[in-house]
Ligand SMILES: NC(=O)C1=CN([C@@H]2O[C@H](COP(=O)(O)OP(=O)(O)OC[C@H]3O[C@@H](n4cnc5c(N)ncnc54)[C@H](O)[C@@H]3O)[C@@H](O)[C@H]2O)C=CC1
């Protein structure tokens with residue numbers, strides 16, 4: 478079997494080699510010539526799987542180490558009989574922890590506790606549910622908007638987007654990018670949405686850039702309709718809007734899902750898809766694990782104040798990435814390819830927590846030493 482894999486998919490090299498010839502390519506090297514003899518492609522969101530790439534090839538399976546699959550022309554693949562798979566939920570916890578870290582960073586800077594604030598979550602799937610878990614555990618109120626789910630499961634527990642625009646102190650988007658259909662999300666955060674905002678909410682987009690309309694977002698920010706702005710996803714990545722970068726409170730180069738745990742999950746799911754599709758056994762899958770953190774124990778006694786928040790920001794602090802991107806916005810993709818993948822909360826053990834601190838940190842996902 479021949480596999481062509483993106484050479485920046487972590488923890489992959491050497492794992493599938495016992496059962497396949499694996500050719501590792503940069504994203505730019507994903508050309509019709511280079512993929513035509515592959516049976517399977519292992520891709521990331523930067524590898525556009527279009528008709529132009531695939532037509533005339535013998536590719537039978539595309540498996541993406543990502544949750545989103547807007548980089549795959551699924552209609553063409555379905556027509557051409559090419560199976561395609563994404564990696565549902567692989568980095569959902571990572572995105573939720575990114576959002577939470579961003580909110581905490583701003584809350585600490587402003588001296589405005591998050592407790593008691595209302596967050597509106599737009600898109601309550603794998604990621605949105607994890608965001609809800611963290612925010613509820615921390616004492617925030619949650620409004621949930623998800624019309625496809627509301628239609629399938631009943632309205633209970635869901636609110637219209639307008640209610641979020643009116644009542645939320647923070648709005649965070651976690652929908653897929655879809656361009657067609659009744660629930661299309663392209664430019665969902667557009668002029669109409671921003672006009673309806675009532676409480677100068679903090680605005681977060683860690684879903685896909687085109688879920689917001691850049692001009693409308695710029696306008697809303699300049700007009701003061703938005704209090705704070707956290708952006709991980711941008712229209713037209715990697716060539717991002719420099720004015721928006723300037724106006725963002727926290728700006729990162731599409732790394733919300735880049736925890737080591739999320740990356741390992743994505744890689745493992747791709748290999749499992751290959752096993753299932755081609756009826757083969759990849760013995761080394763068990764070796765796809767994230768590395769142990771450099772300092773797996775977090776001692777709360779080392780912090781002077783805000784002990785819980787400092788513990789949370791130990792593994793990942795968005796300001797480090799934000800600073801780097803502002804200094805070199807032209808290196809957007811370089812930062813992504815050379816990223817130091819942080820571990821998620823579950824990889825850390827907290828020591829010297831009071832019973833109350835231990836309860837909260839456990840609910841957020843940390844290990845606690847009694
Ligand atoms: N920044 C990053 O690094 C990452 C970004 N993502 C993005 O986040 C998206 C969501 O991920 P998951 O939660 O895992 O996907 P999911 O498919 O589990 O959930 C998405 C939810 O959005 C809902 N939805 C669809 N259209 C909607 C609309 N018009 N309004 C409100 N809700 C709508 C769906 O019903 C579903 O419940 C992915 O598709 C991907 O584009 C995912 C991982 C990492």
Ligand SMILES: O=C(O)C(=O)[C@H](O)COP(=O)(O)O
Nearest residue numbers: 521522523543544545734735
């Ligand atoms: O999973 C998704 O969807 C994402 O947005 C990923 O975090 C993007 O990861 P890469 O495709 O850049 O590896």
